[in-house]
Amino acid sequence: MESPRIREAQLLEQGIRALSGLLGPEWQVTQRPNNSRVFDAALEVRADGDSTYTQLLVEAVQAVPPRFVVDRLVPKMQLLREVNHYTNLLVVAPWISSQARDLLQQHGIGYLDLTGNVGIRVSRPAIIIHTVGAERAPRSAPREISRTTLAGVKAGRLVRVLADVPPPHRATDLHRVSALSLPYVSRLLETLEDQLLIRRKGRVVTDVDWPQLLRARAQETSLLGHGTGTFRGFLAPNGVPAVLQQIPRLPTKSIGAIGEGLSVTGSYAAQRFVQVAVGGQLVLYVGSWLDIDDVADELGLLPVYEGADVLLLNEPDSFVRKGSEFVDGVQYVAPSQAALDCLAGPGRMPAEGEALLNFMEAHPQEWRASTKYGGLPPVQD
Structure with a gap:
């Protein structure tokens, strides 16, 4: 098994190679003796034929959680500015999240990850590099501090x-x-x-x-890719509004009203509060006690492989209905669930999710304090 020091050396080598490639053949990136135990490397960067150079002190780390930026890197950067205004800090990692990148940029700390996310700004000599790489951590990238993630x-x-x-x-x-x-x-x-x-x-x-x-x-998730859920696409012959009108009229069986097991999410749930665009796909969560094909038959939907205007999803967890509300006999998920599903959805749904978040920030009293929670049976993940 490789030691952390060996992995760090390899990461540093790949980072220097990536930086040299970005600058091009007219620039020199030279690793200088590093007498400091605070940083992992000292790089001298200069253009060919130019006596002006900048020094980059490099921090090579396996993961860059935002708290690490605030607690460890920002104090180092503040100390650097007091000692030498023209010395810059560069963080090299396998992958850096967008939140961590924003924090690094705010505090004038350069960053470079091996997926292509790079942000370097130096005044002398003038160097500005900004490229975008992976927005999600590759499977090969080390997890940040804890193995417990927001997935699942x-x-x-x-x-x-x-x-x-x-x-x-x-x-x-x-x-x-x-x-x-x-x-x-x-x-x-x-x-x-x-x-x-x-x-x-x-x-x-x-x-x-x-x-x-x-x-x-x-x-960390996908509306159409939940680990325990599946979805099917359908066409509504009489249009989506007719489907919404039909839901309250669905029959009652021994397990209860079918309509109580259906909950609207996605675009139509967001449009209760914000209007980014008209229409869109109707996305319905289907309760675990219901069969998607049976529900489709009751609603008069036709199965299709392309061009679906109704999506029926097996709900991954009954908690998606927590805080839901019935409007005209139709159940709509809570704003927080609708925002989550839009942000994790396809097409224009992420834009609708952002619009809904803006509404929620402006009107927290209309959704946050009124939510009531009770206990639910444990779930398996």
């Missing part, structure tokens, strides 16, 4: 609770309300704190950056 059904439950219910929160309360194990809740809270998505005082969650939390969760 269980994470979706905790994200919804943190977004919908204003803090303060204790892990024991989140465990009880979400019906998730206490160790899992504690591990995920550590991850969220590393990503600056929550702040804690002691063991109490005192602040939640819920818009960024929903965005981060959406990056």
